[in-house]
Amino acid sequence: MSLTKKDSFELSPLGDSAVVVTFGNEIKSDTHHKIKACMNLLINDPFIGFIECVPAYTNLTVFYDPLVVYSEYQKNNITEYDSPFQMVCSIVKKKLQKVKTDQELPQRTVSIPVCYGGENGPDLEYVALHHHLTIDEVIRIHSNGDYLVYMIGFAPGFPFMGGLSEQIATPRRSSPRTTIPAGSVGIAGSQTGVYPISTPGGWQLIGRTPTRLFLPTQNPPSLLQAGDLVKFYPISYQEYQEILLKEGVK
């Protein structure tokens, strides 16, 4: 199956140096496959002026250098477009005609320990109250899930995962916290994720993992990648401290 249908994707600008290729409007694994296939094609055969691309749940953002794109078109005497954005759209449309989305993509499973609640999960009680559940029920539902990593973003190594049960999906906080401790496990709408480093953020925090997700000296610098399957398992506060000591995490 290839992306030749006119309505299977949309192109829109993100500022004057990036284009967003949108494949859907919901968290679905076949949308994810289209995004991964498109991304692989762009990375393996980059156009002149291509810088990088960032996958998300429903779209792929392609960053480019407008001057390099423009100069390349000028050099080849292509006067069809005046705008680097139009030039990149034309290139992306041509490339998408070659995308094959029926190939099997390899998948890894990664297990992540989580110490739920208390000082490690200051919003766990709010999530439970919001859904008229007990704290134990929230923990059970969250740790029973199988989560597909749709994208890494927001911070180095931060996985955005789909598959969160609607029973515990909770809106983001209305005003973000200015600091969230590294390793915090959170919920925002129907997404769940882990903060690999300390950053500001608006997610509801339900627990904390001692595992390192950002590995700056390695390539790739992220433990998780788009396409991985993640399982959480609850650990006690004591086990959390023990793993912290072993991993040498701050």
Add this chain to the structure above:
Amino acid sequence: MSFRVIKPGLLTTIQDLGRWGFQQHGVIVSGAMDSYSLRIANWLVGNQEDEAVLEITLIGPTLRIEEDCLLAITGGHLSPTIDGKPVPMWRPVYVQKGRILEFGQCQSGCRSYLAVAGGYIIPEVMNSKSTYLRGEIGGYKGRALQVNDVIACYKPSSLSTHWSKNTTIEPFTTTNWSVHYQDFISFQENPIIRVIKGSQYDHFTDSSKNELIEQSFFITNQSDRMGYRLSGPNMKLQKQRSLLSEAVSNGSIQVPPDGNPIILLADHQTTGGYPKIAQMISVDLPLIGQVKPGEAIHFSLITLEKAEHLYLQKEQQLKELKIAISLKGCVK
């Protein structure tokens, strides 16, 4: 050649043009808030334009210059002096060994850039020397400068030796020409910041869209290299809805539920889940890097085509400037 840090200043970090290529792993771009001043500073000392420089914020450092060197200071005017004597900006300056470079009152702008001929010896992390403060990687040991830090420099390029004059009397010498910086960066109060429509522009009410361009916004104190939080008219959505996280860029203007827009800047996270009402144009990004907390800005909405045209035009001007500077270096 090296600098020894006697006083670190408010926030002095090593920055280049950014850590590109790793955003899919969530690694942010960082880099100079005012990239035009960075590039020009590098050209003035005969460096490649993307060489790392010191980005100096509001209160500058005090540095001891350990060997004779050629340097240039661009960006906001933070009253630089060498052994107490004011140093002219926007031109190459040849400084004698043992002198003290200091900064004083902020006269204009917010950030100043200090380039040295040859560049600073800083290890690259993921192809860049930029400091990612929150990630504690890159730059000088992954952090801002502190007292007693010593930053070493490489041997300068041959282009810079044309401006290097030996003198035993003056603490520094400089050229009689300088860059007409007004063509590239402005330090006026209440600047107009040009934007194009954001990805979720149409999710906002008509009155918010009007207020975005009719009223001023103030940069609050909760502002830093990651983003500038604004206060002003409240931006309202037509209806509340949850947005899935997606990539954002330098200049994305996102609106959390409290209605106060945030302009995402150099240290912004790679993705965001708040609706984006507008996007700053690339050409005005250096401008916002020179606005201080407490100051006001005014948005103006333009088309994408106009934004692209401005970008290409500015790059042409910068290219001509680069050539002009290098020609100065070839004439004694």
